[in-house]
Amino acid sequence: MSKLGLLRAVITSNLAVRTAVRQNRGLPMLLGEPARRFSTEAENPPQNSPPSDQPQDPSPIEPFLQTPTTGLVYGKLLGISRYTLKTDVVNMLEGCNLSLEDVKVDYNRAFTPMGMVVQFRSWKAFDNAARVISRKGRLFKLERANRSLWDNLTPHDGKTVLLQGIPQTAAPEDVERFLSGCEYDSSSLQIIFRSFPEPSKFATIRFPSQTEAMNAFLAKNKGFCQNGKILMRVLQ
Numbered sequence: 001m002s003k004l005g006l007l008r009a010v011i012t013s014n015l016a017v018r019t020a021v022r023q024n025r026g027l028p029m030l031l032g033e034p035a036r037r038f039s040t041e042a043e044n045p046p047q048n049s050p051p052s053d054q055p056q057d058p059s060p061i062e063p064f065l066q067t068p069t070t071g072l073v074y075g076k077l078l079g080i081s082r083y084t085l086k087t088d089v090v091n092m093l094e095g096c097n098l099s100l101e102d103v104k105v106d107y108n109r110a111f112t113p114m115g116m117v118v119q120f121r122s123w124k125a126f127d128n129a130a131r132v133i134s135r136k137g138r139l140f141k142l143e144r145a146n147r148s149l150w151d152n153l154t155p156h157d158g159k160t161v162l163l164q165g166i167p168q169t170a171a172p173e174d175v176e177r178f179l180s181g182c183e184y185d186s187s188s189l190q191i192i193f194r195s196f197p198e199p200s201k202f203a204t205i206r207f208p209s210q211t212e213a214m215n216a217f218l219a220k221n222k223g224f225c226q227n228g229k230i231l232m233r234v235l236q
Contacts, residue, residue, distance in 0.1 A: 073126045076106070076145040077116040077133075086236050089116055092140075093132055096125045104153040105236045110194065111162050111202075117150050118142075156235035158210040161217060166191070166201040167228040175203055178225040182216040183208060204235070 077089060086103045102119040120126040126142075133142050166175065172189060188206035193199075207213040213234050221232040 071122070072147070073120045073123050074145040074147055074150050075118050075120065075126055075129065075142050076149070077118055077140055077142055079140040080105075080113055080116055082113050082233070084113070084116070086116070089118065092136060093118075093129050095132070096129045097121055100157075101155075104150065104155050106149070106153060107235070111204075111233075111235065117145055117153060119150060158234055158236055159208070159213050160188075160204055160206050160235040161213050162233045162235055163203045163205070163225075164200075164231045164233070165225075165228050166203055166230065167226045168199065168201055170201065170225055170228070174225055175205075178223065178230060179205070179216065179220060182220065183212045184216065210234075 080089075086100050086105070089103050090098045090100060098118065098120075104117045106114045106117055108114055118129070120129065130142050133140050163175065163178075172191060175189060175191065176186065184205050184207045189203060190205070191201065191203045193201050207216060217232050217234055220230065223230055
């Protein structure tokens with residue numbers, strides 16, 4: 001074979017080898033073999049990760065979703081009238097461990113009672129009260145109340161007296177003259193004027209004790225201040 005023919009055979013052989021190598025490299029891709037990914041992380045799982053067969057603690061319930069079992073609970077008793085007394089509520093809810101200090105009356109601006117707010121020692125006492133009301137006091141309804149409602153109510157405790165029907169021209173001195181002979185705190189006298197639904201004037205005054213307040217009510221109720229008849233009511 002001539003030198004030129006031998007050189008041509010060598011070149012042809014090298015081209016065939018390179019083609020075969022390229023085909024072998026592309027064969028895994030054609031067979032669907034996944035490409036190997038390079039990563040700086042170790043292939044083995046971390047040593048401090050918990051074993052797969054170890055039971056995991058369930059995620060805790062958010063505190064605000066849990067129903068509290070201890071602590072004070074507040075409820076609002078609806079359906080009362082202006083003649084409903086704290087003692088009536090405490091006696092009705094016998095077994096709930098209530099005292100008169102656990103009950104406040106919710107008055108509106110005209111001193112009409114809108115309900116009574118009751119402080120319970122626990123959820124168990126609240127639930128017990130709800131069952132008692134469903135059995136005994138069908139005219140009443142007990143619903144949950146916020147602590148802020150309780151805090152914003154002023155307890156009168158039977159020591160504050162409401163005077164209604166005060167003449168428009170009456171001055172504080174006229175009210176004090178009307179209450180002459182009664183023991184009361186003159187600095188607590190408040191005269192309130194209301195223009196809606198019709199002009200009216202009333203006053204509140206505080207007495208040293210429940211007894212003094214009741215004595216003033218018995219002695220002065222339906223008396224006259226100037227030309228107006230005064231109606232009195234003891235606030236709880």
